[in-house]
Amino acid sequence: MAPLPAAIRIAQTVGITASAFCSGSIFGISFLSVPTLLIAPSPVLARQWQISFDRGKIMNPAIALVSIISYSYLSYRLYGTLNHPKAEMYGLSALFTFGIWPYTIFGMMPTNQKLFKKYDEMKGLDVGEKATEVGLAKGESTKELVDKWGMLNVGRGLFPLVGAVLGLWATLA
Numbered sequence: 001m002a003p004l005p006a007a008i009r010i011a012q013t014v015g016i017t018a019s020a021f022c023s024g025s026i027f028g029i030s031f032l033s034v035p036t037l038l039i040a041p042s043p044v045l046a047r048q049w050q051i052s053f054d055r056g057k058i059m060n061p062a063i064a065l066v067s068i069i070s071y072s073y074l075s076y077r078l079y080g081t082l083n084h085p086k087a088e089m090y091g092l093s094a095l096f097t098f099g100i101w102p103y104t105i106f107g108m109m110p111t112n113q114k115l116f117k118k119y120d121e122m123k124g125l126d127v128g129e130k131a132t133e134v135g136l137a138k139g140e141s142t143k144e145l146v147d148k149w150g151m152l153n154v155g156r157g158l159f160p161l162v163g164a165v166l167g168l169w170a171t172l173a
Contacts, residue, residue, distance in 0.1 A: 015070030020164040026157035034150030043125040089170030097163035
């Protein structure tokens with residue numbers, strides 16, 4: 001069997017690495033950042049979550065997009081040009097990595113919206129240790145919402161992880 005072109009090898013490396021990195025970044029937020037954030041008083045927590053969210057919404061979708069483009073290129077090139085049986089695996093890798101968007105919109109957006117509201121409510125509050133949520137709108141506390149968000153975020157991290165595993169499997173099998 002002839003060796004694959006360099007462009008294919010580069011796309012394999014970029015796709016797998018990017019989706020694995022994206023998954024690790026998402027998991028890192030849930031397993032490392034969220035428990036640390038939960039120590040803060042609610043006004044600080046709301047601000048910290050918002051900053052973390054704003055940074056993550058820029059970085060992780062961009063990394064996922066690089067991975068999706070790489071996997072899509074592999075699927076197209078291997079299926080269309082080389083008639084390669086692994087093209088479907090790369091297509092699935094792209095679809096799973098893409099899954100972070102619908103999961104975020106349909107699974108996480110209600111919690112995100114509540115946290116955005118908490119952030120807006122607490123903008124002017126004292127950030128001292130004694131600051132509480134007394135007098136704010138009824139409902140889940142900021143800590144409960146951030147904890148819930150962290151668990152939902154673990155679900156989101158599974159999508160690019162499955163994409164990376166499928167991409168690696170297609171590459172090595």
